[in-house]
Amino acid sequence: MLKLFRAELDKYLLEVKTYYPDQIVDMVVKYILFATFFYGFVYNVRNSTAYCVAYMYWIIASSIISELSMSISFEKQVGTIEQLIIKPYPFWLILTVKTYVVLLITALKGALLFAIIRITLPISLVFNINLVWILLVSVIGFTGVGLALSGLTMKFAKTASFESIISYGLLFFSGTIIPFDKMPMTVQRVLNVIPFTAGINASQKLLDGNSQVLYVLLWLLLINLACFVIGYFVFNAFFRNVKTNGVLNNY
Amino acid sequence: MYRVSKLGKSYRKKADLVLKGLSFDVHRGEILGILGVNGAGKTTLIKLLLRALEASSGKIEFVGDDLSKIPLRKYYKDVSAVLEGNRNVYWYLTGFQNIEYFGRLKQLDDIKIAEKADKLLKTFDLYDARNQIAGNYSRGMLQKLSIIIATLDDPEVLFLDEPTLGLDIMTKKAVMNDLKHLAEEKKTTIVITSHQLDVIDAITDRVLVLENGGIAYIGKTSDFKQMYSENKYTLTVNGTVDRRDIAFDNYTIEERETTTDITLNDISRRDINLVLAHMLERDYEIVAFSKDSSRLEDIMEVFVQRDRSKDAQTFQSGIR
Numbered sequence: 001m002l003k004l005f006r007a008e009l010d011k012y013l014l015e016v017k018t019y020y021p022d023q024i025v026d027m028v029v030k031y032i033l034f035a036t037f038f039y040g041f042v043y044n045v046r047n048s049t050a051y052c053v054a055y056m057y058w059i060i061a062s063s064i065i066s067e068l069s070m071s072i073s074f075e076k077q078v079g080t081i082e083q084l085i086i087k088p089y090p091f092w093l094i095l096t097v098k099t100y101v102v103l104l105i106t107a108l109k110g111a112l113l114f115a116i117i118r119i120t121l122p123i124s125l126v127f128n129i130n131l132v133w134i135l136l137v138s139v140i141g142f143t144g145v146g147l148a149l150s151g152l153t154m155k156f157a158k159t160a161s162f163e164s165i166i167s168y169g170l171l172f173f174s175g176t177i178i179p180f181d182k183m184p185m186t187v188q189r190v191l192n193v194i195p196f197t198a199g200i201n202a203s204q205k206l207l208d209g210n211s212q213v214l215y216v217l218l219w220l221l222l223i224n225l226a227c228f229v230i231g232y233f234v235f236n237a238f239f240r241n242v243k244t245n246g247v248l249n250n251y
Numbered sequence: 252m253y254r255v256s257k258l259g260k261s262y263r264k265k266a267d268l269v270l271k272g273l274s275f276d277v278h279r280g281e282i283l284g285i286l287g288v289n290g291a292g293k294t295t296l297i298k299l300l301l302r303a304l305e306a307s308s309g310k311i312e313f314v315g316d317d318l319s320k321i322p323l324r325k326y327y328k329d330v331s332a333v334l335e336g337n338r339n340v341y342w343y344l345t346g347f348q349n350i351e352y353f354g355r356l357k358q359l360d361d362i363k364i365a366e367k368a369d370k371l372l373k374t375f376d377l378y379d380a381r382n383q384i385a386g387n388y389s390r391g392m393l394q395k396l397s398i399i400i401a402t403l404d405d406p407e408v409l410f411l412d413e414p415t416l417g418l419d420i421m422t423k424k425a426v427m428n429d430l431k432h433l434a435e436e437k438k439t440t441i442v443i444t445s446h447q448l449d450v451i452d453a454i455t456d457r458v459l460v461l462e463n464g465g466i467a468y469i470g471k472t473s474d475f476k477q478m479y480s481e482n483k484y485t486l487t488v489n490g491t492v493d494r495r496d497i498a499f500d501n502y503t504i505e506e507r508e509t510t511t512d513i514t515l516n517d518i519s520r521r522d523i524n525l526v527l528a529h530m531l532e533r534d535y536e537i538v539a540f541s542k543d544s545s546r547l548e549d550i551m552e553v554f555v556q557r558d559r560s561k562d563a564q565t566f567q568s569g570i571r
Contacts (some may be wrong), residue, residue, distance in 0.1 A: 004356065244307075
């Protein structure tokens with residue numbers, strides 16, 4: 001497992017080094033997006049940390065989901081996908097580790113971004129360690145969604161449109177555009193069982209001081225594991241399908 | 252090593268069988284060549300043995316166990332492949348970084364990777380280019396790098412789909428020697444497809460010829476050449492030849508500057524002796540005598556033509 005992690009980490013760092021302008025542009029875009037779009041909301045609300053947490057969730061969730069399917073799309077395009085499936089590590093595990101490596105770098109970039117935001121924009125952010133645990137648990141569920149979308153990418157090669165729907169859907173339901181408590185009650189109930197929104201909701205409640213950490217974490221763990229298991233099975237179903245129909249290498 | 256029974260494969264429509272009920276064995280340490288025209292199902296067969304594709308019917312046994320029941324993490328420790336038409340390496344990584352990455356995915360230690368990489372890079376004359384970006388490699392260099400990566404962990408079975416495509420003569424010879432060495436010394440089982448029949452001819456122990464989704468021939472390469480030989484002989488004599496001195500009817504003649512080539516078609520051994528004796532009696536100086544169908548390429552041409560003429564005959568009789 002450690003070998004796999006090192007293999008993916010070294011490879012991704014070399015990729016970042018090779019294509020570094022892309023990384024800089026990515027950070028600049030995220031800063032501009034925050035400064036011009038979200039800052040307006042943050043400025044007008046009482047708890048700016050909660051909004052920043054929701055924004056961070058969106059960055060991480062969309063990174064994981066898009067990275068998993070983009071990895072497959074890239075491997076299919078360049079023709080290395082079959083070399084990856086004939087390795088002793090399960091293919092889903094290679095993709096997941098690859099994604100976590102990207103997530104690690106994204107998290108470092110995110111931390112840098114928030115440091116820049118704190119220095120350049122007049123907002124105050126509160127740090128709470130419990131938010132980190134909630135985020136880590138939520139990553140399990142995001143991975144499930146990412147795996148399901150990867151399965152779809154294995155079959156159909158280009159799934160940028162699906163990815164956009166999910167990414168912007170998550171943005172809408174992140175609570176950064178419309179606060180949760182302003183949404184219809186039925187929608188609120190549904191959002192409470194979706195890992196992404198449940199994580200944000202739980203984080204915001206924790207910041208408001210009206211929730212028990214252990215209970216919240218257990219509930220989140222349950223729905224995130226369920227999401228991961230569903231994603232894992234969807235991925236494997238698509239994997240079997242492409243191996244039967246011989247379209248793994250099609251692009 | 253492998254026992255394949257009634258293996259069938261179809262994509263989407265079950266009626267369109269790419270492979271129909273193939274049964275054959277692959278022996279440990281042998282080099283088996285898979286031949287066939289484009290679309291015969293060579294790559295499909297390799298991918299089925301690799302489990303990169305799922306079979307529609309039949310069974311594959313690997314060292315006595317049902318391949319479909321062997322955990323992939325175990326199976327892929329024993330097998331490696333270089334697949335044609337695919338990129339087997341990442342272009343933004345250097346040659347060595349590619350070796351290191353794929354070696355780690357094969358669960359090898361960094362020390363072992365470095366040791367083996369050094370040796371193989373030198374063998375394949377790629378050592379000086381090891382720190383260059385693979386994107387700057389020529390086609391031949393990329394192919395060599397792919398073979399290095401595939402043989403890094405001394406696999407039990409090596410699948411090679413068109414491994415010598417794009418290689419220069421010297422590199423091709425070196426690759427062929429290395430493959431033979433792998434099979435002989437390390438008892439690596441090699442399953443290879445190639446349109447370069449000189450490669451198949453030079454290194455394979457047996458060939459499997461695919462035709463219309465079935466096996467048209469499986470056996471020793473030398474037997475295949477013998478079986479589909481046209482019994483065509485070429486006799487080269489000094490000077491010109493009087494046609495009346497050729498004691499055989501089915502021949503063609505080609506006069507060169509100082510010599511004459513006489514090609515004797517579909518001739519029996521007894522008639523060859525008669526022709527030669529007749530020529531010698533008339534004081535012709537024979538400078539060369541050869542059976543021209545010794546190259547696998549010629550044999551395959553005859554084999555494919557045989558099939559086409561059979562089809563044409565069937566078509567003609569259908570019209571009548």
